[in-house]
Amino acid sequence: MAPQHAQAQTQAADRRPRPASFHHDAIEPLPPIPASPSDLAHRAVLCKLLPQSIEQIAARLGRLPSVQRDHAAIAEFGVHHGGSFQHLLPHALEHDLTIFAVDSFEGMGEPGPRDGGKYPKGRLSVNGPDTFTRRFGMHTNVRVFPGFIPDVLARFDALTRFAFVHLDVDHYQPTVDVLNFIWDRMLPGAIVAVHDYFPGRTDLTTPAVDEFLDRHALRHDGLESTVVWFTKP
Numbered sequence: 001m002a003p004q005h006a007q008a009q010t011q012a013a014d015r016r017p018r019p020a021s022f023h024h025d026a027i028e029p030l031p032p033i034p035a036s037p038s039d040l041a042h043r044a045v046l047c048k049l050l051p052q053s054i055e056q057i058a059a060r061l062g063r064l065p066s067v068q069r070d071h072a073a074i075a076e077f078g079v080h081h082g083g084s085f086q087h088l089l090p091h092a093l094e095h096d097l098t099i100f101a102v103d104s105f106e107g108m109g110e111p112g113p114r115d116g117g118k119y120p121k122g123r124l125s126v127n128g129p130d131t132f133t134r135r136f137g138m139h140t141n142v143r144v145f146p147g148f149i150p151d152v153l154a155r156f157d158a159l160t161r162f163a164f165v166h167l168d169v170d171h172y173q174p175t176v177d178v179l180n181f182i183w184d185r186m187l188p189g190a191i192v193a194v195h196d197y198f199p200g201r202t203d204l205t206t207p208a209v210d211e212f213l214d215r216h217a218l219r220h221d222g223l224e225s226t227v228v229w230f231t232k233p
């Protein structure tokens, strides 16, 4: 075969569609996400609450304007490596809902006066969103929003309505900001679950939740494995 012809054949072969497994073979498998017993307990609570939230919304769907139903989504604020996100994702896929993953991916922001010294700036950084996106981004339902709260909240479409929210950002002010942002965007019957709630604590997540519930004259529906949850009326 003339060298030029051989080269043309190689190029043609390169243009043939790759087998579906091509990408998976070419990419190194990602290491498993580490989990402690308390992580597993936390995730078990989420796996109970998310279907409950969907069921409660479904019971009211007939009364929701279709524009709200059509823009229903799940969101996690504070995804880190994706330890809890990996348990929310199958529910999003099962119900064909968009699922938002919101995180700075650069760790904590600057602590404020209500945060103490436990989580300094940059703690829990995963050095950007690339690993998370590689692990989960192949699902078209997944939308990754890298950035610091509150600025990143501006990326949400005005029509988005939340069917379930998991909030896990540890610091006081971003917890306040997310609660204020999501509340008018929650579907009636939808559950907000907040991690790291310790009754009586006066710094970090706990006072943010207590003040929010007081302001809205609400009570929480439950507290288990440091996950507190409440429902949008």
Ligand SMILES: C[S@@+](CC[C@H](N)C(=O)[O-])C[C@H]1O[C@@H](n2cnc3c(N)ncnc32)[C@H](O)[C@@H]1O
Pocket: 077, 078, 079, 080, 081, 082, 083, 084, 085, 102, 103, 104, 105, 106, 107, 108, 109, 124, 125, 147, 148, 149, 150, 168, 169, 170, 171, 174
């Ligand atoms: C405890 S980790 C989340 C753990 C995760 N939900 C899980 O269970 O596997 C807290 C996350 O919140 C993120 N975070 C904290 N403050 C933030 C802020 N102001 N804006 C965006 N992300 C923030 C951190 O980057 C970190 O990844």
